[in-house]
Amino acid sequence: MTGTVNNLGDANTTDKLIEHRREIADFKQRIKNRRLQVLGLYGTPVLVVVTILTWAGSKIFLWLDSDAPSAINFIFAGFTLLLIIATAVQMFSEFVAEVWRDCQTSVRNLKLDLSLAEERHILEARRRTPPPLDRQASYKEKLPSEIVRLRRESLRYRRMHLVMQWLLFIGSAAISAITAWYDPPQPAKGALIGLGFMVTVITAAAGYFKPRERAFNLQQTADTIEQHATALELGIAPYNATEEGRNLEQFATTVEGLRAEQRKREQQLDQPQQGQHVI
Structure with missing residues (x-):
């Protein structure tokens, strides 16, 4: 009977530690995803401005007295339109539909949650340390x-x-x-x-x-x-x-x-x- 109780205790300890490890791994993945989301959310509008300025600058310095080649205009216009669509989709996903898991959550808060999860794992492992x-x-x-x-x-x-x-x-x-x-x-x-x-x-x-x-x-x-x-x-x-x-x-x-x-x-x-x- 004692052996059965010990086996159950060991199983509960293992499951608890595995659960904490999964929680830590989940927070790490969420931090990576959130960094990419924030980078796209704020980096795409910057790319739109940079593309428009580059387009205007090339027109001023290279084709001031003549029309720019249609291929160049088509490339800049298409790339700018693509970036604008990407910006709109990301803004809608972040602030309106909230389809992302950590919408309007800062990476700093996620790092804090990760630190707390790691601390809980350490305390649980210390309390349930096997022989x-x-x-x-x-x-x-x-x-x-x-x-x-x-x-x-x-x-x-x-x-x-x-x-x-x-x-x-x-x-x-x-x-x-x-x-x-x-x-x-x-x-x-x-x-x-x-x-x-x-x-x-x-x-x-x-x-x-x-x-x-x-x-x-x-x-x-x-x-x-x-x-x-x-x-x-x-x-x-x-x-x-x-x-x-x-x-x-x-x-x-x-x-x-x-x-x-x-x-x-x-x-x-x-x-x-x-x-x-x-x-």
Whole structure:
């Protein structure tokens, strides 16, 4: 009977915490939507004025003594009409029909509601904090998503590195080919300048962002965490203790150490090259 009561209490705790998380996520999405709504509500009329002024300015400075091309007038007139219609629709949705969820609500008030929701979540989580063994078991279940995230970021940096390398190969080869083809290289002077600029920028970006090193570190951390997760799942060393709580505690400590080490490596890569030599 006691076990059933405990299970019901755990279920209620989980549902309550999930409800708070959903409320926080909902407020965050509402803030994003409201920012876009306010941007369109006040930015579209500004665009109307800017478009009309640009239209009038082009008429004064370019076609003062003649008629402007009909295509130019058609483009400006069509764009202005479109912006006016968009302004009217947004004004109607905001002040008349109130079809938006947070009509006439400031982003500041929504941020305040979000802060209160986060505070309620913290207080509820503190009041309903499960025992360490349950938290460690829950931590273990969250790790697959963390491993996927690390590998996804590693793949992104590897692709960035490959794209940079191929651009460097193509740019360097094109510079040599154009230089050898034209003598002097006057017809291709612009191409040479552009390719040289591209090679310089990519070389500097590769040296600054270090995508290859970042990809290697992320992949190494993901593989190591997965190795420890597999060892815990199979009950092999170093997680072959008879007590499950001891294994979970050691596993959580090890994984947090790996994540801290990964963050330190990221910080070292973000430091200037000269600063790294000093260290």
